[in-house]
Amino acid sequence: MRPFLIAPSILSADFARLGEDVDAVLSAGADVVHFDVMDNHYVPNLTIGPMVCKALRDYGVTAEIDVHLMVKPVDRIIPDFADAGASIITFHPEASEHIDRSLQLIKEAGCKAGLVFNPGTPLHYLDHVMDKLDVILLMSVNPGFGGQSFIPSTLDKLRQVRERIDASGFDIRLEVDGGVKVDNIAEIAAAGADMFVAGSAIFSQPDYKAVIDEMRAELATTEAKS
Numbered sequence: 001m002r003p004f005l006i007a008p009s010i011l012s013a014d015f016a017r018l019g020e021d022v023d024a025v026l027s028a029g030a031d032v033v034h035f036d037v038m039d040n041h042y043v044p045n046l047t048i049g050p051m052v053c054k055a056l057r058d059y060g061v062t063a064e065i066d067v068h069l070m071v072k073p074v075d076r077i078i079p080d081f082a083d084a085g086a087s088i089i090t091f092h093p094e095a096s097e098h099i100d101r102s103l104q105l106i107k108e109a110g111c112k113a114g115l116v117f118n119p120g121t122p123l124h125y126l127d128h129v130m131d132k133l134d135v136i137l138l139m140s141v142n143p144g145f146g147g148q149s150f151i152p153s154t155l156d157k158l159r160q161v162r163e164r165i166d167a168s169g170f171d172i173r174l175e176v177d178g179g180v181k182v183d184n185i186a187e188i189a190a191a192g193a194d195m196f197v198a199g200s201a202i203f204s205q206p207d208y209k210a211v212i213d214e215m216r217a218e219l220a221t222t223e224a225k226s
């Protein structure tokens with residue numbers, strides 16, 4: 001059994017005092033910093049790049065930084081994020097010209113690698129790359145904005161991916177992102193997820209520890225898979 005990981009999305013953090021806010025959420029019990037990179041091209045929003053990732057490292061953040069690239073093209077920004085201190089880099093397969101090459105670039109740069117699937121993206125992109133994946137991230141909202149509602153069909157997709165991971169025998173995290181809250185996290189875990197991105201559910205509350213504790217209490221009602 002492996003631990004469940006809670007990864008607050010800093011898209012909902014206070015950008016005017018990002019270092020402090022990230023420190024606060026990690027002190028409150030978060031495991032991983034989820035870092036959303038949007039390019040106003042692949043998705044209709046514009047956020048943060050490698051300089052901000054490096055600034056967090058320089059500020060003293062030592063937790064894993066999980067960089068979710070919502071950018072097209074993918075490859076040219078990978079080395080910059082690796083140099084900036086990213087731990088995990090995930091990208092959308094339909095945004096890459098050569099999925100295997102992008103995964104290889106991430107690994108060669110010393111990071112964990114993953115593919116991200118939008119609600120409408122088919123899972124066949126997994127077919128020939130399972131051995132190269134550390135993470136599979138299922139979006140449970142359409143990418144671009146925080147604060148959207150969880151799309152229920154993600155539960156079935158999670159179950160399908162969980163079966164594929166278990167059948168593969170590889171050590172792959174199953175991450176979910178979008179609309180994750182205290183009141184649905186147990187159901188999402190039961191469908192097979194073991195890493196939970198939550199933005200607005202955590203950062204909209206004054207007491208991060210209280211929300212994270214509530215999430216962990218809900219997760220304790222289910223068992224992590226594999």
Ligand SMILES: O=C(CO)[C@@H](O)[C@H](O)COP(=O)(O)O
Nearest residue numbers: 143144146147178179199200
């Ligand atoms: O990548 C994205 C959106 O594109 C997510 O990481 C959201 O930022 C999650 O926010 P909430 O749905 O938890 O508010």
